[in-house]
Amino acid sequence: MAQIATRPGQFNHNVELHLGMIARAREAGAQLVLFPELSVSGYLLAHGVQEAAFTPDDERLRPLLEASRAIAILIGLPLREPTGGISNAALLLEGGEVRGIHRKLYLPTYGMFDEGRYFVPGERLVPLESALGRFGVLICEDAWHLSSSAILTKAGIDAFLVIAGGPTELDLGGDPAGARRWHWIVGATAVTAVTPVFFANRCGWEEGILFGGGSWAVDARGRTLAGPGPALDDALLVGTLEWPRLAHARTLTPITFAERDELWRAALEPRP
Numbered sequence: 625m626a627q628i629a630t631r632p633g634q635f636n637h638n639v640e641l642h643l644g645m646i647a648r649a650r651e652a653g654a655q656l657v658l659f660p661e662l663s664v665s666g667y668l669l670a671h672g673v674q675e676a677a678f679t680p681d682d683e684r685l686r687p688l689l690e691a692s693r694a695i696a697i698l699i700g701l702p703l704r705e706p707t708g709g710i711s712n713a714a715l716l717l718e719g720g721e722v723r724g725i726h727r728k729l730y731l732p733t734y735g736m737f738d739e740g741r742y743f744v745p746g747e748r749l750v751p752l753e754s755a756l757g758r759f760g761v762l763i764c765e766d767a768w769h770l771s772s773s774a775i776l777t778k779a780g781i782d783a784f785l786v787i788a789g790g791p792t793e794l795d796l797g798g799d800p801a802g803a804r805r806w807h808w809i810v811g812a813t814a815v816t817a818v819t820p821v822f823f824a825n826r827c828g829w830e831e832g833i834l835f836g837g838g839s840w841a842v843d844a845r846g847r848t849l850a851g852p853g854p855a856l857d858d859a860l861l862v863g864t865l866e867w868p869r870l871a872h873a874r875t876l877t878p879i880t881f882a883e884r885d886e887l888w889r890a891a892l893e894p895r896p
Contacts, residue, residue: 625658625861627839627853629828632666633676639664639687642699645860646691652862656696656756660826661728661764661789662712664688664701668831673742677704680715680722692717696754698824700763700787702743703727709744714761714787716752724752726761730769736791736833749775757782757865760819764788767809773817774888777880783820783865784813790825792836792855800855803838807852815846818874820865822849827856844873 626645630638642659649657661667664685665676678685678701688697696718703713703725712728727746731739749772751758760776760783767773767786776784792802799807806825814821820843827837840851841863850863874880 625824625839627859630666648860658698658824661700661787667789673702677702677710693720712743728763730765732765751781760784762786773813777817786823788825800836802836811846814842818844
C-alpha cells in the first residue's frame, strides 16, 4: 500500500511519485502495490477533470504499464468512457497491460464532496482477475455501503483492495477522526466477510483539504497485517496475504456460507 500525497493536475509529478513507490515496493519483495483514489491525477480537479481524463491506452500511462511487467499495480484516475462521460476508476496493471477496471459506484455529492457533478457512476461490481488472485476492488465511498462487500464476497474473492481519498478533520483523538472511521470500516468488512482487506488512503493537503492517511491491512479475522500508516506523511506499508491462513479462517468462521440470499431477494423484489 503506497500512501502518497498527490497534486491535482500535475501528472508528471504524480507519476514520479508512483514510480518511486513502485521501486521501493519491489525492493521490499512485494508483488502488488496499491495507490490511493485518483492517484495519477489528484483528487480536487473540479472542471479540470475534462483535461485530466485518461483512456486505457493513453500514452501518458506508458511508464506505469512498463513498470507493471515486474509488479502488479493498482492506480486511480479519471477514465474517459466511450459514451462521453468520465468515471472515477481503478485500473489494475499487470504484465504491461490493463488487466481490469473498476469504476466507482457511489459518487458522494454532499459536504465537501462534489463527485456527482463531474463523474458518472459505475454500473457493475465484479472481481478483478490477476495472476496473483481474485480481488474485490472498491473505491472510497463504495466501501461505506454494505452491499458492496456482500456482492463481492458472494462472487468469491481472495481479498478486498480498497483505495481511497479519505479526508479528515482534526479533533482531540490520538489519530485523525477520518482515519478512525476508516479503521472501523476496514475491520468490520474483514471480519464480516471473512476476507483480508488492504486499504490505501492518500495523505497530506490538497486545496485546503486534509487527507487522513492511516493506510492499513488486516487479515480475515481482523488482525493487523501492516500499518496503520501515518496521518500526514507518505508511507509504504507491506503486508502478506497467506492463502492457508485465509482458508483456515473461513473454516473456523463460515459466516459468508450461511448468508441467506432469499432475504435479499424478498427485500428487493416487488410485492404483490
